[in-house]
Amino acid sequence: MPTHVLQSVLPGLLQQVPTTLLYWFVPSAIALLLGTLLCIVRVGQHRVLYWACTVFISFFRGTPGIVQIYIIFFGLPKLFWAVHVDIDGWPAGAYFIIATSLNLSCFVCEVLKGGYLGVDHGQIEAGKSIGFGRFQNFFRVIAPQTLQISILNLKNLEIDVLKDTSVAYTIGAMEILGYANRVISNQFGVGQLWILGVAAIIYFILCALLELGFTAASHHMERHGRRS
Amino acid sequence: MSTQKASTNGIVITLHDIHKTFGEHEILKGISLEVHQGEVLAILGSSGSGKTTLLRCINALEIPASGTVSIDGQKIDYSQKHSRQDVLHLRRKTAMVFQSYNLFRNKTALQNVMEGLHVVQKKSRDEARQEARKALADVGLSEFEDRYPVQLSGGQQQRVSIARALALKPSVILFDEPTSALDPELVSDVNEAITAVAKTGVTMIIVTHEIGFARRVASQVVFVDQGRILERGTPEEVIDHPKEPRVQAFISKLSYK
């Protein structure tokens, strides 16, 4: 094993871990919020909003993520330019985060919707019957139970998102894979497989940690499902 | 029609000409009734006659098409515009015990009872806990406060749900066939708990198929048939000496069970 290759590249790769985590975390946080709002509309009564969201969601679910990233990357500056706002200075990562947030929101919405439909309606009525207002019932009964039902599907989504941060390098945003590729081309391909292998191991470790986190969370949420 | 109790206590609940339709079907066709403070009203009637719907119209889980509901000073005339706040204020005068318990399954028995006290009535956690413990003791479940619903029998779950309702000190507790989902040997525990609560002077409305229990616990009985009140009176009048043939048939059929 060419240890000097590793020695020279590992610190740089590790330095990119925070960026990768940022590209994972920010879209995840935004998508949890936006996906919840979309879900509320999707299970709600407002026809116009319902159809607007449905069209939005089918676009993001029915087209490749990479195409969406390109469209946002090239299209958004033009859109802003049309209203005389210059966003050319934005880093590529910002476009990646926007595209991923929108895409992920749609998937989160569908997962949450499935979870919501699985919530025992009797619990919602019990909340009403003890005098919970709409928001109290949402935050005290509906949201926690929806989350509990959805948690394993959310985990799968989140692991995909973490891995797909590697796509960011295609629009020039720097993260683990982007850095690896740059080093590889700087060295004219020397040690390519080793470098990619190390990158893969870093991704693997990050995914494993995420998996552990979710498993612990779902275990905590299901503590009341055990009989003893 | 007024019982002895009724003459000494004020009216807590008044329903006037309640109508409710689901789609094309008119399920409640003008129901009026009054319940006095401390009274226990039993609602009898055959399956599909609209008993559950009537109960749910009282706490606005179903919104009547027209008619007025007034509970302890809170009044809604459903023929006129009413806000979500009106509904909430009315509902907070009530508490409900469901056929299938409907305990919050991610909360312990104690937390189930505390929830309304803390979140709705804004009592401090300590105060809520204290009152919840007292309510659980009233239904004989003190040792079970840390159990989750799945760790309790049906009868215990139903008693927790009675405690949850009781703790709120509502103007009325509504029961929808509280024992019909239970194994026969668990029924008496729950009925005893309800009877004990009744003795403390809490106003209650109970939908039930158990004639014997209604006979013992109720001070007033109404018989609902096809969305109307067919007969009303004391348990002696309605259960022992019904006048209407349909009520007679219903009572005799159930009594032979």
Ligand SMILES: Nc1ncnc2c1ncn2[C@@H]1O[C@H](COP(=O)(O)OP(=O)(O)OP(=O)(O)O)[C@@H](O)[C@H]1O
């Ligand atoms: N949400 C609903 N939508 C449509 N129809 C309904 C709804 N709820 C009740 N109904 C209908 O209203 C009628 C009365 O129902 P309800 O549940 O009030 O009867 P019930 O007297 O409680 O019967 P049971 O003794 O079987 O519980 C039934 O015909 C039922 O099918």
Ligand SMILES: [Mg+2]
């Ligand atoms: Mg019913």
